[in-house]
Amino acid sequence: MQLSYESQWKELADIKDELAARDWFPGTSGNLSIKVTDSPLQFLVTASGRDKRKRTSEDFLLVDEFSQPLEDHQLKPSAETILHQRIYEKTDAGCSLHVHTVANNVVSELYADEGEMTFRQQELIKAFNLWEEDAAITIPIVPNYADLPRLAEAVANEIKPGVFGVLIRNHGITVWGKNGFEAKKHLEAFEFLFEHHLRLKQLTK
Ligand SMILES: CSCCC(=O)C(=O)COP(=O)(O)O
């Protein structure tokens, strides 16, 4: 039976276009996924190594709960599909986004030894549904293991209530949300906080 995933495809393609407009896919980096079914887990993920600024009919492919392609074609799923798989296993996320930006790479290097970065007194913390005046949001930072199952495990180990994304040192950020809208909101909020932090640091040194 051919599973219908037209609406999820379009939702993810639209998010990809928006992130591309921000220039968040340099050098073919980045990968995106959206859940199609829960049980068994099936999700659409970007094809590996492609220019994610372009919109084509071969941008995504459907994979199973082991990150294996469900359809017979030439496309290869993202090399980092296993990270998306682990996020779907450990959360109720419906969408997971991974991008490499200068800001997320710089902060990941600056705070790697602390293993995390915390933001407070920032209006945009409300994007994580945190409304108290003294609210804080912490993002863990994990080493950039070359072994992808090991990297995926390191990311998965940081997933707990109140965590909405993980920084991978000198690599990028992985965020998730219950749907595409929420995942994109989390990504935009984190990138704002990183850029704000770096700008302020430069101005006050
Ligand atoms: C060219 S960036 C190196 C791989 C990577 O980190 C990435 O995000 C893109 O890999 P994919 O296989 O998803 O294209």
Ligand SMILES: [Zn+2]
């Ligand atoms: Zn990457």
